Amino acid sequence: MATPHQEHPQAPPVVIARGLSKVYGSGDSAVRALDNVTVEFTRGAFTAIMGPSGSGKSTLMHALAGLDTVTSGTVHLGRTDLTQLKDKQLTLLRRDRIGFIFQSFNLLPMLTAQQNILLPAQIAKRDTDQARLDHIINVVGLQDRLDHLPSKLSGGQQQRVAVARALLGAPEVVYADEPTGNLDSRSGAEVLAFLRDSARELNQTIVMVTHDPVAASYADRVVFLRDGRLVDEVHSPSAEAVLDRLVKLEA
Numbered sequence: 001m002a003t004p005h006q007e008h009p010q011a012p013p014v015v016i017a018r019g020l021s022k023v024y025g026s027g028d029s030a031v032r033a034l035d036n037v038t039v040e041f042t043r044g045a046f047t048a049i050m051g052p053s054g055s056g057k058s059t060l061m062h063a064l065a066g067l068d069t070v071t072s073g074t075v076h077l078g079r080t081d082l083t084q085l086k087d088k089q090l091t092l093l094r095r096d097r098i099g100f101i102f103q104s105f106n107l108l109p110m111l112t113a114q115q116n117i118l119l120p121a122q123i124a125k126r127d128t129d130q131a132r133l134d135h136i137i138n139v140v141g142l143q144d145r146l147d148h149l150p151s152k153l154s155g156g157q158q159q160r161v162a163v164a165r166a167l168l169g170a171p172e173v174v175y176a177d178e179p180t181g182n183l184d185s186r187s188g189a190e191v192l193a194f195l196r197d198s199a200r201e202l203n204q205t206i207v208m209v210t211h212d213p214v215a216a217s218y219a220d221r222v223v224f225l226r227d228g229r230l231v232d233e234v235h236s237p238s239a240e241a242v243l244d245r246l247v248k249l250e251a
């Protein structure tokens with residue numbers, strides 16, 4: 001068992017959400033998906049967001065990432081309040097300052113692993129830091145797969161390409177939405193270990209939504225939602241401790 005990652009409480013928060021509420025619809029059919037959520041994510045911390053189905057996990061991640069608007073509250077990435085930005089500014093902010101990892105990998109099928117990893121930097125006309133690229137490719141163990149098309153890679157390898165792509169630009173935060181949802185448990189464990197290592201070795205801030213207590217146990221901290229509210233959190237979690245909290249929340 002690895003020693004728990006020491007979070008740095010003195011590290012400044014990279015993302016700060018204050019008083020976030022999100023209401024879908026209106027009148028009798030209104031659904032309060034987020035209800036006054038205040039939460040911070042410090043630099044280099046790997047945090048999992050958990051909660052029963054419908055508790056607001058996706059809504060929270062979409063709000064944090066500037067993928068969706070909120071009804072009230074603020075979301076700061078560094079000094080920028082995302083809730084004040086127009087669509088075009090949000091698009092640029094997501095491109096330049098946030099990394100994304102999705103359950104479905106989202107690789108372009110006609111590009112090799114290496115081309116997929118480099119694509120966001122090319123689109124943004126950013127120079128690639130060769131030392132960082134080499135390091136990340138090593139960390140995710142893709143050295144001999146770089147020329148392969150996604151269709152010639154296993155699911156775990158494809159997700160490692162997606163992880164490398166998300167990490168390359170050293171974004172201020174990486175959001176991972178059920179990153180192991182399509183993987184068998186061994187590939188899932190590899191991807192989670194890479195996420196954990198990149199938080200530690202690259203001081204990468206990572207926020208992951210997951211249903212899986214084992215996946216959450218790789219994080220430094222797990223925050224729990226119920227009915228759109230932040231109701232609990234666990235630091236240096238074991239899978240058992242996470243499961244225990246979840247069972248109580250679902251009771």
Ligand SMILES: Nc1ncnc2c1ncn2[C@@H]1O[C@H](COP(=O)(O)OP(=O)(O)OP(=O)(O)O)[C@@H](O)[C@H]1O
Binds near residue numbers: 033053057058
């Ligand atoms: N576009 C939408 N329109 C109306 N209601 C929505 C919409 N998106 C989400 N909701 C509702 O908001 C609440 C929170 O949904 P959300 O998808 O954030 O939960 P979740 O915790 O991610 O769920 P799951 O674990 O099932 O993916 C739910 O009651 C859901 O039905």
